[in-house]
Amino acid sequence: MNAVVKPTSTPPAVANETAAIMSMIERMATDADISIERVEQTFAFYQRVQADRAKAAFNAALAELQSELPAVARRGTGHNQKKYARFEDFMEVVRPLLQKHGFSLTHRMEQPTLDRVIITAVLAHRDGHEERTALNLPHDTSGNKTNVHALASSTQYGRRYTG
Numbered sequence: 001m002n003a004v005v006k007p008t009s010t011p012p013a014v015a016n017e018t019a020a021i022m023s024m025i026e027r028m029a030t031d032a033d034i035s036i037e038r039v040e041q042t043f044a045f046y047q048r049v050q051a052d053r054a055k056a057a058f059n060a061a062l063a064e065l066q067s068e069l070p071a072v073a074r075r076g077t078g079h080n081q082k083k084y085a086r087f088e089d090f091m092e093v094v095r096p097l098l099q100k101h102g103f104s105l106t107h108r109m110e111q112p113t114l115d116r117v118i119i120t121a122v123l124a125h126r127d128g129h130e131e132r133t134a135l136n137l138p139h140d141t142s143g144n145k146t147n148v149h150a151l152a153s154s155t156q157y158g159r160r161y162t163g
Contacts, residue, residue: 021046051129057102058129065101069094079142087160102126107159115139117151119158133162 025046028039072090074083091105098105108120117137124130140153 054125054127054129057127058125058131061101061103061125065097065103068097085160087156087163090160090163105163107163109155109158111151112136117154117158119155119162121159121162135162 025039025043028034028042070093072085072093074085075089076084076086078084102125104124106122106124108122110118112118115138117139118134119137120132120134122130122132135158137154137158139147139150140157141150145153
């Protein structure tokens with residue numbers, strides 16, 4: 001279950017500034033007196049400014065989101081009879097708040113070896129910044145699980161603890 005963020009329009013001031021900067025870079029690129037290195041430096045500077053803006057927007061939205069996050073009911077029971085919040089319960093509560101603040105949460109899975117899985121949570125913001133958290137886990141072979149069930153168990157565990 002992944003939250004989906006609907007695209008929002010870029011504020012007019014930012015769109016105008018972006019258009020002006022891109023126009024300037026285009027003029028520089030067609031000017032024979034300006035080296036391509038200078039054009040690349042200008043574009044790299046522009047990208048750093050945009051990345052800084054995106055990170056600031058991410059951090060501001062995250063601070064707002066965190067003030068609204070409730071506790072999630074612990075409906076799952078582990079092998080040791082300990083209660084835990086199931087991932088689907090967490091997402092049911094958190095998804096509307098993620099959307100409200102412009103976030104999406106997705107998970108990536110890699111299997112670097114036959115007995116390990118890496119689960120990476122990607123928390124992305126509509127303005128372009130994202131943060132990743134990865135967890136490298138062995139397959140959960142407890143309880144005589146089949147190979148498929150061992151992988152699925154570790155994957156669910158990784159989603160719950162990274163997301």
